[in-house]
């Protein structure tokens with residue numbers, strides 16, 4: 027019984043499937059007594075980013091996640107899961123809130139990227155993302171992030187620095203969406219399928235690069251075919267990782283988080299044979 | 305790593321080499337106002353048009369020559385070379401070949417890092433090399449920034465970064481995105497020891513560099529007219545299907561919207577940096 031191998035572009039379609047469980051589905055399936063907390067206390071409330079607190083596995087946790095819609099109406103409400111600066115600043119507020127009360131932070135990544143428009147630039151899209159990265163670097167609470175669908179660019183990373191980074195089997199995570207990558211590399215967004223392959227964006231690729239800590243299996247055909255099963259898989263994985271990191275002191279955790287990100291990258295310390303021989 | 309730091313840098317484009325690149329033309333036509341300026345006068349003015357103030361791009365070596373005390377520059381990590389972790393192949397942009405071609409032209413990587421002094425005050429300095437793949441941030445730039453932040457923390461001095469970049473290096477995929485995280489964890493530690501990061505945004509600075517270390521700095525300066533933002537103008541115009549005003553995403557636009565501390569003309573930059581280095585020098589605190 028051999029299922030045909032999915033191409034990276036096939037995987038992108040599964041990761042973006044409208045019926046795939048989104049952040050609010052995970053929140054409903056995983057938590058009790060969830061309360062959504064809204065607004066960045068600076069400018070507004072951004073429905074592309076969900077934030078709140080709830081009970082998970084016997085403790086109060088803080089939750090952040092990009093929210094995509096399952097239909098056009100929902101997508102317009104949630105801006106297709108692409109936050110404006112106020113979305114990232116709401117996330118920042120909840121990160122600091124979680125640290126104040128000692129709540130572990132669970133993040134669900136599902137965005138093609140931060141929203142590119144005039145209003146975002148006026149309100150400092152780059153600064154909003156940059157500030158979250160700096161704060162997550164030494165936020166003194168356990169953080170577990172899960173890529174549940176599409177992880178795209180700085181907009182994904184802005185809630186993605188974590189002690190454990192998990193990824194669903196058919197999720198993708200990339201420096202830019204395949205369409206944007208093709209436009210940047212080849213000035214042709216239509217070559218997105220080729221970019222999806224060249225950019226190495228699947229869970230298997232990210233495991234190979236040592237970026238993610240676990241690939242969470244999906245039902246055959248994808249998470250949209252059995253949301254209950256995949257949410258149960260995510261529950262098990264989150265519990266295991268939260269338990270494992272709870273065994274460490276916060277200072278040990280921050281030290282590990284530092285090294286986890288500090289070591290990422292591949293460089294040669296002298297002129298590489300790779301470039302001599304070609 | 306200590307042993308590595310003592311090695312002689314081998315790939316640095318020296319200021320001397322940069323000087324030899326004086327254009328043959330006697331006159332320079334300004335891309336800002338179209339006026340002609342005697343080339344020597346234009347170079348003496350650090351490539352700023354004396355008529356309209358247009359700031360022309362400069363190579364990393366020219367920035368170092370302009371800003372730091374004579375003889376104080378010591379390059380670090382100059383022999384870090386890009387690898388090709390994705391084995392990135394493409395009909396038009398084979399990564400390895402592209403890197404080899406640029407290195408034959410004397411450009412090493414998209415960032416030059418070292419220690420320097422201004423008015424005898426030491427600091428760590430990283431300067432973007434926009435001519436190398438649009439100043440894009442891959443593993444090498446991320447590693448250089450992280451090491452510079454650690455060096456500054458260890459040696460108790462400030463970090464200054466001069467940033468021009470098109471964004472993340474696409475050919476390194478997710479590893480380039482993660483350099484945003486890597487530089488951030490290193491800068492958080494610099495902050496923990498009370499040393500400042502001063503970021504200078506020069507034209508153009510976009511994408512992953514602006515959305516990470518360049519914008520989380522304690523002090524942010526920008527050159528007049530520099531284009532700085534997250535998404536590029538072309539992408540935004542395609543998304544919103546309308547033309548953007550000319551001043552959109554300029555240094556002046558950022559200042560007006562509260563995103564930077566000041567717009568600093570090139571001629572004043574050394575003096576401004578000297579002042580900041582004096583003001584933020586660690587003082588003994590009375591209990």
Ligand SMILES: [Zn+2]
Nearest residue numbers: 334337353356
């Ligand atoms: Zn001019």
